Amino acid sequence: MDELKKINERMDGIKHKIVVMSGKGGVGKSTIAANLAYALARSGKRVCIFDADMHGPTIPKLFGVENEKMKNDENGIKPVFAKGVKIVSMDFLMDKDKPLIWRGPLKMNVIKQLFMETDWGELDYLIIDLPPGTGDEPLSIAQLLPSSDGAIIVSTPQNVALMSVRRSIGFAKSVGFDVIGLVINMAYVKCPNCGEKIALFERGAIDSVLKDFGIELLATLPFDPEIDRLAEKGELFVSLENDISCEFD
Amino acid sequence: MDELKKINERMDGIKHKIVVMSGKGGVGKSTIAANLAYALARSGKRVCIFDADMHGPTIPKLFGVENEKMKNDENGIKPVFAKGVKIVSMDFLMDKDKPLIWRGPLKMNVIKQLFMETDWGELDYLIIDLPPGTGDEPLSIAQLLPSSDGAIIVSTPQNVALMSVRRSIGFAKSVGFDVIGLVINMAYVKCPNCGEKIALFERGAIDSVLKDFGIELLATLPFDPEIDRLAEKGELFVSLENDISCEFD
Numbered sequence: 018m019d020e021l022k023k024i025n026e027r028m029d030g031i032k033h034k035i036v037v038m039s040g041k042g043g044v045g046k047s048t049i050a051a052n053l054a055y056a057l058a059r060s061g062k063r064v065c066i067f068d069a070d071m072h073g074p075t076i077p078k079l080f081g082v083e084n085e086k087m088k089n090d091e092n093g094i095k096p097v098f099a100k101g102v103k104i105v106s107m108d109f110l111m112d113k114d115k116p117l118i119w120r121g122p123l124k125m126n127v128i129k130q131l132f133m134e135t136d137w138g139e140l141d142y143l144i145i146d147l148p149p150g151t152g153d154e155p156l157s158i159a160q161l162l163p164s165s166d167g168a169i170i171v172s173t174p175q176n177v178a179l180m181s182v183r184r185s186i187g188f189a190k191s192v193g194f195d196v197i198g199l200v201i202n203m204a205y206v207k208c209p210n211c212g213e214k215i216a217l218f219e220r221g222a223i224d225s226v227l228k229d230f231g232i233e234l235l236a237t238l239p240f241d242p243e244i245d246r247l248a249e250k251g252e253l254f255v256s257l258e259n260d261i262s263c264e265f266d
Numbered sequence: 267m268d269e270l271k272k273i274n275e276r277m278d279g280i281k282h283k284i285v286v287m288s289g290k291g292g293v294g295k296s297t298i299a300a301n302l303a304y305a306l307a308r309s310g311k312r313v314c315i316f317d318a319d320m321h322g323p324t325i326p327k328l329f330g331v332e333n334e335k336m337k338n339d340e341n342g343i344k345p346v347f348a349k350g351v352k353i354v355s356m357d358f359l360m361d362k363d364k365p366l367i368w369r370g371p372l373k374m375n376v377i378k379q380l381f382m383e384t385d386w387g388e389l390d391y392l393i394i395d396l397p398p399g400t401g402d403e404p405l406s407i408a409q410l411l412p413s414s415d416g417a418i419i420v421s422t423p424q425n426v427a428l429m430s431v432r433r434s435i436g437f438a439k440s441v442g443f444d445v446i447g448l449v450i451n452m453a454y455v456k457c458p459n460c461g462e463k464i465a466l467f468e469r470g471a472i473d474s475v476l477k478d479f480g481i482e483l484l485a486t487l488p489f490d491p492e493i494d495r496l497a498e499k500g501e502l503f504v505s506l507e508n509d510i511s512c513e514f515d
C-alpha cells in the first residue's frame with residue numbers, strides 16, 4: 018500500500034497524534050478539539066489541527082479563518098496558520114454556498130490527499146478532529162493514520178450519549194487507538210440571574226463507563242453561552258482566564 | 267431501475283411523506299421527528315416513522331422499544347408498533363453491544379431493503395428521519411424516495427448552525443423536496459429557580475434565512491431538561507400537556 022507508506026514518511030516529524038472523536042454529532046467535539054489545540058500552542062508546543070470532519074468542517078471558523086485558502090509550494094500543501102496553530106481542513110478547498118453533495122468516496126480521496134500531500138513539518142502534536150460516530154467515514158480515516166497516541170472521546174452526560182461512548186471506545190480499540198480519556202461537555206448551565214446550576218441532561222452512568230473500560234474523566238465542562246458567542250467571532254474559550262481553561266491544561 | 271419501481275409500488279398506500287433533516291447532528295432532529303409522528307398519531311392519523319439515521323438510530327429508544335425486533339410475514343417486514351405509531355429502524359436488526367462498523371455501502375443496502383420489503387400498508391403520514399448533514403448518506407436515501415411532500419429542517423439558533431441550514435435547503439431543493447419549514451430547537455432554557463429565560467446560543471440571522479428562501483418558522487422550542495429525562499424512559503414530550511406540544515399540533 019504505497020499510500021500508507023507515503024503518509025508515514027510525511028508524518029515522520031510528528032511526535033504525538035491525538036484523535037478527538039464522539040459517538041454523535043452536536044456534543045462539542047470540534048469545539049473541544051480546537052480549544053485543546055490552542056491550549057497546547059499557548060503552552061509553547063508546535064501544534065497542527067486536522068479537520069477531518071467531512072460533513073461539518075467547522076475548525077476554520079472556530080479559529081476565525083474560514084475565508085482563507087491553503088497554498089501549495091514545492092514541499093506540498095501548506096497549512097493555514099492562526100493563533101499559533103497550523104490548520105488543515107477541506108473547508109479551505111470548498112465553495113462556501115454550494116451544499117456539499119460530494120459523494121463519500123470523493124471526500125475520502127480528498128482526506129487521503131491531505132494526509133499525503135500536506136507539509137506537516139516538525140510538530141509536537143497533531144490533533145485530528147474525526148467525523149462523529151463509528152461509521153465507515155471515521156473508520157476509513159483512522160485506518161489512514163500510521164499510528165496514534167490515543168483518542169479523546171467527547172460526550173454529553175446523558176445515558177443515550179453514553180451508549181454511543183461505549184460504541185466509540187469499542188471502535189477506538191478495534192483500530193488500535195488507546196483511549197486517553199473522556200470529556201463530558203454541556204454538563205450544566207449557570208443561571209446568570211441567580212447563579213443556580215441547571216443540569217441540562219440527566220447525569221447518566223458515567224462512572225460505570227469509566228470503570229468498565231478503565232478510562233479517565235479528563236474534564237467536565239459546563240454549557241457556557243459565552244463559548245458559542247466567542248465561536249461566532251472565531252475566538253476560543255481557553256483564551257478566557259476562566260475555570261474551563263485550567264480544566265484543559 | 268427495478269428497485270425504484272418496487273419501492274414506488276410498496277409505498278402506494280402512503281398519502282404524505284415528510285423527511286426531517288438537519289445540517290448537523292445533535293440539534294434534536296430525531297427527538298422532533300419522533301414527537302411529530304406521535305402528535306400526528308394522537309390526532310387520529312395513521313402514521314409510520316422510518317429511522318434512516320444509519321449512524322445513530324435512536325428512534326426505537328425514543329419510543330421505548332429498543333429491544334424489539336421486526337418480524338416478517340408473507341406480506342413483507344412488519345414494522346414495530348408503539349404509542350399508536352408504526353416504527354421501522356435498522357436498530358431492530360442490530361446487535362446492541364458491537365460498534366456499528368458496517369461499511370456505508372452495506373448500510374445503504376439495508377436501508378434500500380427496508381424501503382422495498384417493508385409492508386407499509388395504508389398510511390396518512392410516513393415520517394423519515396434522515397441522517398444529519400448534506401453528504402452522501404442523506405443523498406442516497408433521498409434518491410430512493412419515489413416522491414415526498416416536503417422536508418422539515420431542524421436547527422439550533424446560532425449562525426454556524428444556520429449556515430448549515432442554508433446548505434440543507436440547497437440540498438432539499440436539489441433532490442426535489444419542498445421545504446415545509448424550519449424548527450428552531452434549544453432556543454433557551456428556563457431557570458427552575460427564578461424563571462429567567464437563558465439563551466443557550468446567540469440568536470443568529472434566522473429571519474434572513476426565512477426570507478431568502480421563502481420558508482416558514484414552524485416552531486421555536488425551548489431546551490427543557492424534562493425532554494431528555496423523558497427520552498431516557500422512552501417517553502415523548504408531546505405527551506406532556508405543555509406549551510411545547512401545542513407548538514407542534
Ligand SMILES: Nc1ncnc2c1ncn2[C@@H]1O[C@H](COP(=O)(O)OP(=O)(O)O)[C@@H](O)[C@H]1O
Nearest residue numbers: 042043044045046047048239240241244245248
Ligand atoms: N460547553 C459549551 N458551551 C456552550 N456551547 C458549546 C459548548 N460546547 C459546544 N458548544 C456549541 O455547541 C455547538 C456544537 O458544537 P460542535 O463543537 O460543533 O459540536 P460537534 O463537533 O460535536 O458537532 C456549537 O455551536 C458550539 O459553539
Ligand SMILES: Nc1ncnc2c1ncn2[C@@H]1O[C@H](COP(=O)(O)OP(=O)(O)O)[C@@H](O)[C@H]1O
Nearest residue numbers: 291292293294295296297488489490493494497
Ligand atoms: N428541546 C430539547 N430540550 C432538551 N433536550 C433536548 C431537546 N431536543 C433534543 N434534546 C436532547 O438532545 C439530545 C440530542 O437529540 P437528538 O434528537 O438525538 O438529536 P439529533 O437527532 O439531531 O442528533 C438528546 O439527548 C435529546 O434528548
Ligand SMILES: [Zn+2]
Nearest residue numbers: 208211457460
Ligand atoms: Zn435563576
